[in-house]
Amino acid sequence: MDWQAAINLNRDALLRVLAALMAIAxxxxxxxxxxxxxxxxxxxxxxxxxxxxIAARFCNAKIKTSTRTLPNFAQFQPSTAQHTPRFKLFDPRKRFAARHPQAFKLPNKSLPRISVIGVSIPAFAPRPQNHSLNAAALTARLKALQDVLSDLPKQAKRLARQLDKRKTAPAGPRRVPPLRPGLPPGYRSNPAHEVxxxxxxxxxxxxxxxxxxP
Known part of the structure; x- marks a missing residue:
């Protein structure tokens, strides 16, 4: 298996996906x-x-840094932003909600209520159809992904350092591997996109x- 070629091929494919996302951001x-x-x-x-x-397991391999021209993120960054958040090297863990009647939140009593056939229920105001959202946090995630794909060897060494530190950590959440068991986050059994x-x-x-x- 040519691991370097496999890494570079998929990295370039992700860069194309990233460029498409930035085109609509x-x-x-x-x-x-x-x-x-x-x-x-x-x-x-x-x-x-x-x-x-994969790259962390082959830190001695020559993984090429990206030379692809990517969109300029400066125009999307809020003036108050100082640093791009670091890319999360560990999969988010699965959360299992407790299936107990008391686990469900009751409606907020401060909301106005209406009566339908003698039953009082909260009255929720409909959201505006053209409501826009601040995309600063989303753009920061795109920028973090760009930084990762632009220099995979740097991120691989960063992960290797974290894994070395966790070898001496006590058993518990800090000992979990970077990839969670089962299907990865964002996985779809019926592919709908190149990603x-x-x-x-x-x-x-x-x-x-x-x-x-080896």
């Missing part, structure tokens, strides 16, 4: 546009995380990659 987005970007961004982040894991194919490929490669350089 803006300082303010409609709720529909924001959801559409997130549906692609989540699996793209998962795929990039798997490339980092779904990329994530599937990167996940399979991460499972096949040896724990140490």
């Amino acid at each position: 803006a300082p303010h987005l409609s709720r529909q546009s924001r959801s559409a970007i997130l549906r692609v961004l989540r699996p793209a982040e998962s795929a990039a995380r798997r490339l980092i894991v 779904d194919r990329i994530l599937k490929e990167c996940h399979a490669l991460a499972l096949q990659a040896p724990a140490a350089p």
Whole structure:
């Protein structure tokens, strides 16, 4: 297996996906546009995380840095932003909600209420159809993904350092591996976008990659 070629091939594919996302990104987005970007961004982040894991197992390999010209993010950054948040190297853990009657939140009693057939229920105001959302946090995630794809070796060394530190940590949450068991975040059984194919490929490669350089 030519791991360097596999990493570079999938990294370039993710860069194309990122460029497409930035083409529709803006300082303010409609709720529909924001959801559409997130549906692609989540699996793209998962795929990039798997490339980092593979690269961390081959820190001595020559993984080329990207030379692809990417969109300028400066126009989307809020003036108050100082630093791009670091890309999360570990998969978010699955959350299982308690299926107990008391686990469900009751309606807010401060909301106005209406009576329907003698039953009082909260009256929720409909959301404006053209309501726009601040996209600063979303754009920061796109920028973090760009930083990762632009320099995978740097992120691989960063992950290797974190894993070394966790070897001496007591048993518990800090000992969890970077990739969670089962299907990766953002995985879709019925592919709807190119990123779904990329994530599937990167996940399979991460499972096949040896724990140490041969």
